[in-house]
Amino acid sequence: MNDTNQGTTTLHLVLAWGFVGIPLAWGIYKTLVSALKLFQ
Amino acid sequence: MSLFSFLDRQHTIAGPRFSRWMVPPAALCVHLCIGQAYAFSVFNLPMTKLIGITQSAPDDWKLTELGWIFSIAIFFLGASAAVFGRWVEEGGPRRAMFTAALCFGGGFLVAALGVSIHQLWIIYLGYGVLGGIGLGIGYISPVSTLIKWFPDRPGMATGMAIMGFGGGAFIASPLSVWLMARFSSPTHVGVAETFVVIGLIYLCFMMVGAAIVRIPAVGWLPAGYVPPAQPKKLITNRNVYVYEALKTPQFWLIWCVLCLNVTAGIGVLGQASAMSQEMFPGRITAVAASCLVGLMSLFNMGGRFFWASTSDLIGRKNTYFCFFALGTLLYAIVPTAGDMGSIPLFVLCFVIILSMYGGGFATIPAYLRDMFGTRYVGAIHGLLITSWSVAGILGPVLVNYIREYNISHGVPKADAYNITMYLMAGLLVVGFFCNLFIRPVDERHHMTKEAEALGAAE
Numbered sequence: 001m002n003d004t005n006q007g008t009t010t011l012h013l014v015l016a017w018g019f020v021g022i023p024l025a026w027g028i029y030k031t032l033v034s035a036l037k038l039f040q
Numbered sequence: 041m042s043l044f045s046f047l048d049r050q051h052t053i054a055g056p057r058f059s060r061w062m063v064p065p066a067a068l069c070v071h072l073c074i075g076q077a078y079a080f081s082v083f084n085l086p087m088t089k090l091i092g093i094t095q096s097a098p099d100d101w102k103l104t105e106l107g108w109i110f111s112i113a114i115f116f117l118g119a120s121a122a123v124f125g126r127w128v129e130e131g132g133p134r135r136a137m138f139t140a141a142l143c144f145g146g147g148f149l150v151a152a153l154g155v156s157i158h159q160l161w162i163i164y165l166g167y168g169v170l171g172g173i174g175l176g177i178g179y180i181s182p183v184s185t186l187i188k189w190f191p192d193r194p195g196m197a198t199g200m201a202i203m204g205f206g207g208g209a210f211i212a213s214p215l216s217v218w219l220m221a222r223f224s225s226p227t228h229v230g231v232a233e234t235f236v237v238i239g240l241i242y243l244c245f246m247m248v249g250a251a252i253v254r255i256p257a258v259g260w261l262p263a264g265y266v267p268p269a270q271p272k273k274l275i276t277n278r279n280v281y282v283y284e285a286l287k288t289p290q291f292w293l294i295w296c297v298l299c300l301n302v303t304a305g306i307g308v309l310g311q312a313s314a315m316s317q318e319m320f321p322g323r324i325t326a327v328a329a330s331c332l333v334g335l336m337s338l339f340n341m342g343g344r345f346f347w348a349s350t351s352d353l354i355g356r357k358n359t360y361f362c363f364f365a366l367g368t369l370l371y372a373i374v375p376t377a378g379d380m381g382s383i384p385l386f387v388l389c390f391v392i393i394l395s396m397y398g399g400g401f402a403t404i405p406a407y408l409r410d411m412f413g414t415r416y417v418g419a420i421h422g423l424l425i426t427s428w429s430v431a432g433i434l435g436p437v438l439v440n441y442i443r444e445y446n447i448s449h450g451v452p453k454a455d456a457y458n459i460t461m462y463l464m465a466g467l468l469v470v471g472f473f474c475n476l477f478i479r480p481v482d483e484r485h486h487m488t489k490e491a492e493a494l495g496a497a498e
Contacts, residue, residue, distance in 0.1 A: 007057030016065035016252060020072060020204070027210030031334055034214075 047250075049132030054254035060189040060262065062252055067182035067201035069249025070137050073242040074144060074178045075208015077117075078337075080110050080167075082216045086229045090158060093229060101160055109151075109168050116172025118429035121180050125422025126282050128177060129415075133185040133253045140178030141246030147171025148239025155232040178246070179205065179425065183405045184418035188256050191414075192265045195356070195406040199348025202402040206341035212238075274357055274478075278486040279413030285420045290411050290481050293474045298404050299427035299434075300471035301363055304371065304464040305397025307435030311443075312336055312390060318453040319378040319386070332387060339391040340398040347399025348406065356407040357475060363396045364472035371465035375458040401428075411481055415492070438463065 045051060084106045091097040128136040150166025182201050190197035219237055223230030261267070271277045285291045308315065313329040324332070351359040370389045377385040404424065409417045439460050446456040 007055065008059035008062055013059060013061055016062055019248065020065045020068040023211050024068075024072060024204075024207050027207065027212075027214060028338070030214040031210050031338070034334075 047135040047138055049255065052132050052134045052253065052255050053257050058254055063186060063189050063254065064197065064200045066249045066253035067186055068204040070140060070178045070181060070246050071201050071204030072208045072211060073246050074175045075205040076212035076242065077110070077113060077175055078209035079212035079216065082213055083231060086220060086231050087155070090155065090229055090231065093227065105160060109163055112164055112168030113172035113175060114432055115429060116169055117175040117179065118426050120173040120176030121422035121425040124177050125180060125419030128180055128422065129184060129282070129419040132255060133181050134250050136177050136181035137246060137250035137253060140174045140181055141243050141250060143170050144174030144178060144246065145239045145243025147174055148235045148242065152232045152235035152239065155235060176425070180418050180422045182253065183421050184414060185253065185255055187405065187409050187414050187417055191267065192262055193352050194409055195351040195403055196349040198405040199345045199402040202348070203341055203344040206344050206398050209337065274355065274480060275410045276413055276481065279415035279492055280481060280485050281487055282416040282419040282423070284485050285412050286423065288481050288485050290478055291420070293478050294404065294407060294411065295424055295427045296474040297360055297471055298400060298424060299431045300467050300474065301400035302397065302428055302431035303435040304367060304467055305393060305400070306431055307439040307464060308390065309336065309394065309397065310436045311439045315457050316386070319457060320381070320383055321454060323383060336391055336394040339395040343395025343398035344402035347396065348402035351403045351406060356403060356410055357478060359399070359403050360475045361472065363400055364468045364475060367393060367396055368465045368468045368472070371461045371468065374461045378454060415487070
């Protein structure tokens with residue numbers, strides 16, 4: 001059995017990549033901010 | 041139809057309108073969570089004050105006891121990847137990701153119980169054993185699926201997932217610190233509650249990955265992609281059965297390649313802070329050293345994607361030649377950078393070394409696919425992960441013990457790492473020759489056409 005009726009839309013792709021990309025970007029941002037603070 | 045039939049391989053086959061670009065986020069859902077393991081140390085210090093709160097009480101756990109949690113988890117990562125590799129491969133990615141989510145998320149919940157009743161063995165059992173099994177199954181679960189979806193760019197595809205493992209700590213570390221701050225009070229450290237919340241978050245996040253992952257239908261190829269009529273010399277179009285791979289010299293040479301590359305990288309990753317301060321006393325402070333470690337972690341993550349993608353262009357063997365040749369040169373330069381007092385040169389050497397350390401992890405699945413085919417690549421990758429476990433012991437032991445030996449024999453602290461750096465360079469030379477000796481797998485190890493046809497029909 002396969003899911004032949006389920007096509008992927010652009011919205012699916014945006015949601016899926018956002019779901020993993022946003023937390024990763026947040027984590028990198030937090031790391032960089034704390035690293036920059038150390039130089040101040 | 042059983043309750044869990046939606047986890048079966050045949051229920052995971054994608055329809056014709058499914059985009060393969062949905063699969064890397066599914067893999068990242070798992071790898072970003074299990075990459076938390078790199079950040080587990082943020083819990084160590086708070087767990088030494090569970091009773092004393094502001095400072096360690098006599099009955100509080102010691103750091104040495106807590107260090108075993110991570111070691112047990114990494115041991116079970118390697119062991120479960122090796123033991124469950126074939127089960128993961130044959131059952132499909134959804135069942136594996138689902139199981140990994142239950143083990144990893146459940147491991148946190150069991151560990152939370154251990155913290156709340158102050159029983160260390162429950163934490164060993166929870167995060168160490170159960171969580172470690174989740175780490176191992178989760179690590180290998182998306183590998184062969186990604187390779188099948190991206191036959192034109194297998195390095196880039198697996199590099200993306202394994203980059204997630206390197207990047208997981210960037211999320212876990214600030215999230216854990218923030219949660220502990222929220223749950224702490226003058227009478228309470230807040231570790232148990234953080235374990236519960238973080239375990240539930242990871243459980244849900246990994247379940248999303250399990251829900252959206254798909255495998256391609258038999259014979260599916262990306263639009264416009266035509267497999268080469270004549271396979272390249274080092275890229276097979278045949279398959280090798282998982283346990284047959286163990287009988288080939290190629291498996292053990294690649295095992296050594298990964299082990300030596302990781303040994304060199306992991307040794308300096310663990311000691312970078314202390315090493316930089318001792319090589320540049322008074323110039324690199326503890327604060328600046330922690331900056332350096334953060335920078336190295338970013339290169340470790342970025343290198344996974346960069347080098348694995350590059351390997352699609354220049355080939356796997358040439359990529360490892362870069363790691364070993366450039367790595368040897370850089371390790372040999374580090375003592376000179378120390379003698380010259382050149383911090384920029386020292387930092388440059390270390391960030392490139394760490395990018396190649398990450399790149400080594402990320403390029404290995406595609407190397408295995410080139411040698412042994414796609415059918416059992418996930419399971420073979422699982423067996424190969426044992427080299428990581430060995431390197432995880434070898435690297436830090438070499439760096440620490442040689443440093444101690446040098447200092448006890450009167451070598452100044454600033455020079456105590458020189459021999460270690462030359463030794464690491466030597467290990468990479470050995471790795472260079474292991475890589476050099478890798479040839480295509482002999483035909484007698486290939487699966488028969490009948491067995492391959494049977495496997496494809498399953």
